[in-house]
Amino acid sequence: MSTLRSNRNKYLFIVVSFLLWFPQFLYVPIFSPYMESLGGKYTFIGIVLSSYGIMQLLCRLPIGIFSDVKKVRKPFIIFGMLVSMVSCGIFLFTDSLGWILAARALAGISAATWVAFTVLYPSYFADHEVHRAMGSISFIVVLAQFLGMSFSGSIVSEWGWKAPFWLAVSFSILGVILSLFIFESKEGIEREPLKVKELATVIKEPSLLKVALLSILAHSIIFSTMFGFTSNYALQIGFTKSELTWIVFAFMIPHAIATLFMGRVLVPLLGEWNALKTAFFLASVFTLLIPFVQSKGLLLTVQIFSGFSLGLIFPLLLGLAIEKIAPEKRATAMGAYQAIYAVGIFAGPFFTGIFNSLIGISAGFCFVGVLGLLATLLIIIWGKDHAELAEKSVKTSKAGA
Numbered sequence: 001m002s003t004l005r006s007n008r009n010k011y012l013f014i015v016v017s018f019l020l021w022f023p024q025f026l027y028v029p030i031f032s033p034y035m036e037s038l039g040g041k042y043t044f045i046g047i048v049l050s051s052y053g054i055m056q057l058l059c060r061l062p063i064g065i066f067s068d069v070k071k072v073r074k075p076f077i078i079f080g081m082l083v084s085m086v087s088c089g090i091f092l093f094t095d096s097l098g099w100i101l102a103a104r105a106l107a108g109i110s111a112a113t114w115v116a117f118t119v120l121y122p123s124y125f126a127d128h129e130v131h132r133a134m135g136s137i138s139f140i141v142v143l144a145q146f147l148g149m150s151f152s153g154s155i156v157s158e159w160g161w162k163a164p165f166w167l168a169v170s171f172s173i174l175g176v177i178l179s180l181f182i183f184e185s186k187e188g189i190e191r192e193p194l195k196v197k198e199l200a201t202v203i204k205e206p207s208l209l210k211v212a213l214l215s216i217l218a219h220s221i222i223f224s225t226m227f228g229f230t231s232n233y234a235l236q237i238g239f240t241k242s243e244l245t246w247i248v249f250a251f252m253i254p255h256a257i258a259t260l261f262m263g264r265v266l267v268p269l270l271g272e273w274n275a276l277k278t279a280f281f282l283a284s285v286f287t288l289l290i291p292f293v294q295s296k297g298l299l300l301t302v303q304i305f306s307g308f309s310l311g312l313i314f315p316l317l318l319g320l321a322i323e324k325i326a327p328e329k330r331a332t333a334m335g336a337y338q339a340i341y342a343v344g345i346f347a348g349p350f351f352t353g354i355f356n357s358l359i360g361i362s363a364g365f366c367f368v369g370v371l372g373l374l375a376t377l378l379i380i381i382w383g384k385d386h387a388e389l390a391e392k393s394v395k396t397s398k399a400g401a
Contacts, residue, residue: 019175025148046353053345055108080113153244220348258311284372291362
């Protein structure tokens with residue numbers, strides 16, 4: 001394949017990947033307030049927000065396995081783009097809370113097809129460039145989230161609640177069209193399909209299960225706060241809908257910067273487990289502070305530190321998830337990891353919505369803040385075990401020498 005065609009395939013795939021996520025995050029900052037304006041109670045809002053996660057929990061692993069069995073990725077990518085378009089269309093044409101729940105569940109199914117994206121894109125690169133490929137596509141996800149969320153408050157303030165959904169449908173249609181033209185090589189289609197026995201062995205790997213549990217807690221925090229109820233709280237303390245853009249900026253810019261800072265500074269300085277412990281502790285502290293903040297400036301400051309702390313956590317967990325997995329099983333491990341952490345995308349908003357309804361919106365932030373402290377405690381325990389194993393390994397190797 002020529003370099004020109006290879007680059008064209010990569011760029012087209014990057015654009016399609018962007019168009020999967022951008023429409024879905026165009027409405028996230030205004031989504032909870034929008035449902036509240038339609039009469040939705042916090043418990044119901046929590047159910048709608050959690051449906052996005054539960055559909056990923058149910059669908060991500062089956063999509064990955066079925067994709068391996070059929071030995072193709074492109075049809076699943078096109079399917080994901082189509083489901084995303086339908087989801088955005090339902091939001092646009094209905095004010096029914098029941099249909100809004102169905103639309104958000106469909107968005108979760110669309111997000112579940114990301115497994116196929118993350119398997120196909122690295123195939124455009126040489127083996128030694130796979131990490132660069134994953135870095136590029138991870139950046140596109142953050143960019144789509146940031147750009148999508150940045151302007152939704154201003155768009156609603158200017159043109160009304162439905163305006164983000166009009167834009168989302170338009171970009172989704174473009175994404176469906178472009179997805180028809182992405183390239184999938186026919187080479188290697190005779191590879192052996194995934195074995196259920198192998199899948200079970202990988203899922204039972206203790207290190208993967210530990211990291212997956214921590215990821216459940218981390219996703220519970222972010223999907224209950226920035227991707228959940230933070231906008232509701234901001235509106236309660238005096239933010240206007242257009243000013244929600246500043247909340248997004250304050251959170252997402254440090255969130256993106258933290259990814260670079262983590263690998264180049266924090267991990268070399270503290271080590272993986274200490275860096276993770278520090279990041280989780282800070283994330284929990286700044287989440288617990290939110291209910292005590294009554295001024296706009298202070299909430300923006302808290303968002304800066306919260307976004308940075310959570311931005312450190314996710315790449316750390318991603319690396320730790322496959323660190324002890326054999327290279328030939330890492331794709332299976334990643335599929336299992338993504339499916340397991342979807343529990344947090346579901347459970348966090350679901351229980352936060354219940355707490356908010358029963359006690360008040362401050363209770364939800366306290367709940368997920370405590371989850372962060374629980375994660376910190378688990379890391380302290382598991383970090384000691386990790387250090388002891390590492391020390392034994394060093395002693396064994398010295399004795400053998």
